[in-house]
Amino acid sequence: MSAPERIPPRSVTPLDLLTEGELTVRGRIREASNAALLCTVAHEGREASCVYKPIAGERPLWDFPDGTLAEREVAAYAVSEATGWGLVPPTVLRDGPYGEGMCQLWIDVLPGAELLALVDREEPEPGWKAIAFAEVDEGRTALLVHADDARLRRLAVLDAVINNADRKGGHLLPAAGELLYGIDHGVTFHVENKLRTLLWGWAGETLTGEAVEVLKGLRAALGPEGPLTATLGSLITPAEIDATRARVEALLTSGTHPEPSGEWPAIPWPPV
Secondary structure (H helix, E strand, O other): OOOOOOOOOOOOOHHHHHHHOEEEEEEEOOOOOOOOEEEEEEEOOEEEEEEEEEHHHOOOOOOOOOOOHHHHHHHHHHHHHHHOOOOOOOEEEEOOOOOOEEEEEOOOOOOOOOOEEEEOOOOOOOOEEEEEEEEEEOOEEEEEEEEOOHHHHHHHHHHHHHOOOOEOHHHEEEEOOOEEEEOOOOOOOOOOOOOOEOOOOOOOOEOOHHHHHHHHHHHHHOOOOOHHHHHHOOOOOHHHHHHHHHHHHHHHHHOEOOOOOOOOOOOOOOOO
16 A cells, blocks of 8 residues: 655745734834734744734724725735735734734834935935925924835835825835835725825836836736736725726826825825
8 A cells, every 4th residue: 555645734924824823912013003013923833923903993084984994904915916026014804812903924124224314415316316305403404315226116106006195214114135115004095196105206207117017917907807906805995996997097108107296295294
């Protein structure tokens, strides 16, 4: 008799951990505006740190429906994955100690990576892009700049697609392996134009060829029978999916990075 076939152990992915693992609260992230809990998640011998944001801990907002921020965070991850850029950490919707909420893999930030700066100059130096002048002391201003970095430029395109209303400096996480992640995507996908970001350095400039190809892929994925449409259908409203399609189409039609509309504060406050 032949020996039974051995089935190799299943590799536990970050999404497996976040979805199926045992969630244990370790503490609270006090800087967050909504309830954000630092946790560990363990499954099949693997453990990782994560952030759990229960829907019950979301503060009501005047312009977003109550209890929808967690779904928007997961939707932002889905769009990021569809781009192939991997700009949002693995994020799922799951039950936890305080009810259903968003659970996202914790990212260890690489120290010393400069993405933002205040400079006493009228124009940015090479390798930097101007955002705006900011008052730093009474009567004194400085130029706020961000790095002219391909990873940030990709994130600027993603933010334009998901209509990110709160891209602050503290939401930019450079990580090992020259990776860059963006976090805190609860205020996204509104049907009205609410793009508010620090990444205005490419405003009005021609999109890269890479970005155009990614946007074409998103257009296909957001078709009526597209896989991204199916994923987003359980997370945001049909009107918000239609608005996302329209933003992708507008970017492809213009061929340029968006510019501030003037109808909405262009830069979040505080910026960091």
